[in-house]
Structures are given as C-alpha cells and as structure tokens.
Amino acid sequence: MINYKYLLFLFISFLSLASFAQGLLQEKTNFSRQDTLRGSITPEREWWDLSYYHLDIKVEPDKKFISGKNTIQYKVLKENSVMQIDLQSPMKLLKATQNGNELTIKHDGNAHFISLIEVQNVGDVNRIEVYYEGHPKEAVRAPWDGGISWKRDKNNNHFIASSCQGLGASVWWPCKDHMYDEVDSMKISVNVPYKLINVSNGRLRLVERIGDTKTYHWVVKNPINNYGVNINIGDYVNFSEVYNGMAGNLDMDYYVLSYNLEKAKVQFKQAPKMMEAFEYWFGQYPFYADSFKLVEVPYLGMEHQSSVTYGNGFKNGYLGRDLSNTGWGLKFDFIIIHEAGHEWFANSITNKDVADMWIHESFTSYSESLYLEYYFGKEAGAEYVIGKRKNIANDRPIIGCYNVNKEGSSDMYFKGENMLHTLRQLVEDDKKWRQMLRGLNRAFYHQTVTTKQVEDYISKTLEKDLTEFFNQYLRTTKIPTLEYKFDKKNLEYRYTNIVKGFDMPIQVKINDEEHWLFPNAEWQTLKQDDRINTFTVDKDFYIFSKPL
C-alpha cells in the first residue's frame, strides 16, 4: 500500500512541521465498537472461510451510482448461523439470499449480521448472495482518503477509479472486510456505458454488449485481498508485451487514456525492467496466471493486485521529486517500481492485521533501493535508502494497534526500509540476504501472515536471534544511540535509548580502519595500539551516535 495519507503528511511537513505535528495529535487513540467490528476476527467471521466472490455490478457515472450483488462462496469451519458482511454507509445492503430464500439482516452500522436458515455443516461449501446499491463515498483526495474518484479526462470523458486501502473495500462493495481471509479466486463483472472500458484485476474473459452498455467480465485465479480489488473506468487504449520471466511467459498489459499512449509507451519500458530486478531479488512474480497490468488512474497510484494503478504523470521520481535528495530517486518512476513491488509484499505476502502493515511497506520501500542496486550498483541503493532517513518521524511505533483496523506510524516506510538495510549489514553475505528475501516469498506465497511469522522466518534463515532488534525498531520509537569518547589509545562506548538486551553490533572506522564494535547498555573500552584521532560509525547502520 500505501498509506499515502502519511506520505502526504510528510510532504506537508516539509513546508510546515507544525501542521504535521497537529495532524498526528489528532490521531485516534480511542476505538469504537465499529472499529472492533471492522478490525477483529469476530465470531460471525471466524466460522467460515472465503473461497470465491463474484462481484457483479453496474456503474452509472452520470448518477455516481453503483448497484449490484456479490455472490460469496465459503467453506464452513465451525457450526454457526450468523454471518457478518461489511458494507459502509451510505451504501445500502438491500437483501441477502441463500438457495433462493431471503434471509433476515440485522444492521449494526457498517457491519451487517445475516441469519442463515439452512444448517451450516462443517466442511460444506455454500454460497450466499448479497444485493446492494448507493452513491458510494466519493474520494476527494484519492488514494489518501479512499472511495470512488468520479473524474473527467481532458476530452471530458468519464474517468473513474476505486481506491480503498485502510478504509476498506466495503466502502464500495459488500464483503468480509478483514485482511486475514482472502478468496482463492474471484470474478468481477462491471457494467458501464458502452463507450467506456472497465479494467479490473486478473484477465478480461468476456465483453458483453447490452443495449447502450457493456459488461466487462474479469477473472482472477489467485487469492486476492479485498483492498486490491478495483474498478477503473475510462476511455482507455491498450498495449501489451510478453515478458519471458522466471516462470515462463508473462503477459504484461497497459491501459492508458488514448491521448497518453505515446508517453506511456516510453515510460512503461520500466515495467519489464522492474520485473527483471524483482524476480532476481524476490523470486518469481506471484501472479503469472492473472498477468501483470499497469492501469492509468486519476490519482497517484495503488498496488491493486495484477492491475497496479498509475497516476504519476509519466515522469520519474515521486510526482517528479526524489524522496532521498540523492539524485537516485529520479532514476526511476516511483509509482511503477513501488506499487509493483507490492505484488510480492502486500499482494502475495499479506498482513493478517493492518497493525502489521510494515510487512507491506517496509519491504516495498526497501525494494526501491534493490531496484537501484540491480541497475546502478550497491552504492546507489545504499545512498538512496540512507537519503530517505530524513523523512523518519519517530512519532509512533511502526506496529499499530491490533484488532481495530489501525496501522502503525508512517515510519513503516522510511524507518522500516532502513531497519532492513541495517539488518543486511549484520548478515555480511549478499547471497544469504537474497536467499532470505526469496525464501520469505516461497514460505508465505499467497498467504496472510503476522509479524511474528515474518520475524521468526528471518531469524531462522539468517541464523540470528533478532528478538531485541525487531522489538527496538518495530515496537518503540527509540533509535539506538551510541555514546562514545576517546582519549589517546582508548575508545569507550555504550548504547543508550535501547530496549533491554539490545546489543546490535556495528561497523565503525577508527583512524580510517574498519572495526566491528559490540556495544550494549554497559560502558566498554577498546584499546588501540595507536593514538585515536578519528572515529565514525558506518552510515549503513541506522543508529544515532553521540560524542561525549
């Protein structure tokens, strides 16, 4: 994802630190019953396992209206007769049926509790249909606020897109709106005025002309998270290529507004370059069966699975800017590289709870530096990731609040990637590091996971106990600070601002000679043969240092 909301805050903060701080002070700390219904695995959710959705809707641009139904197929895990389905106001859940029988619905804000009539036997695979309609929440500043963007292109054609990360897919369609459970496959049928094209996830299977409308049927063959599901409606043209990748031929398709075709053909040359670099670092692209697409939208972009959306103006950088101020950020299109990086970390490996969203953002932010490293060398990647440190806020921990749909600090981007870059220094073995990244993608392929699972996997494969390391960087805002003093031939040093037991080794230079130091909370002394004139900590380690 992105929670670009916070990235935007960061940009604002360049202009006004005060307004940024004020924004954070308004961060919610008390959670409501609705937050719990949205963010926890309630008893009405946990008894059934999603297997398939068929979202079948009509979009009426002139009325800004969506109507239709979702067929939900699920496997019964436990006996129960009440099912929670989420749909946010002002959308209305009109009716629910199972095998033709209308069911009663108890509405509780954005959660809807449906009483099933038929006995739900453990192991059975059943379906229900939920019907809905309404004027969905309009995204004013997509993708930061989320909802539907009802825009026009330069030719005054409708240009419409959904974006709903954080807010949730239930802002525009009824579903089991929690990250832990994904369907195994999905069909998305979208009816639009016949002059427009709808692009969703997966592959286009059929276009039906019905009067003065067309229905676009898209099929997704892989597990997909709710916020990844999207509609993009516009006066699109399409071009494509076949990429010969790790798992064979991969269809790469591009949908852009007709008048941007030539610009896109140049800028999107970065898409196969991205694919080559990320397959090298992370292993095979996770959605060969569904193809890869870049789809132009009227907002910045989002990691919608197998239809990554793009609105970066066909320019390099992040809206033309370099987030690192090193120059390296202008060597690639931030949205193509970052959002596509999420195919591995967010879409294939997905957090069960958004409190663990660093699994998406820290690895994906870090992937930008790996892209640079692949094409420009190790130094380029390192300079870029170090350059982004200036954006770290250290306001709240990276891990958010569990069970209330509350992600952690925006530091999951810049601090998270610096945490990973620091960890790589401890490994001192680039092959092992890459094997760990690829191993994560094999071990958790198409799964939803917790921070604990990811931590354990990394510790095991790198053969290091990283308990305190992750506690320090993910669960506190404290940055380890190396206090030191030297006198003639003696260097004294210790860590402050650390969690109990934190003892990360660091590389330093003493008189231009490299050394490993093994600091902890206690003062230690390193004796040298010669007088110490200079002392510096290797910049690759994200710590502070303080001469006394």
Ligand SMILES: [Zn+2]
């Ligand atoms: Zn992101």
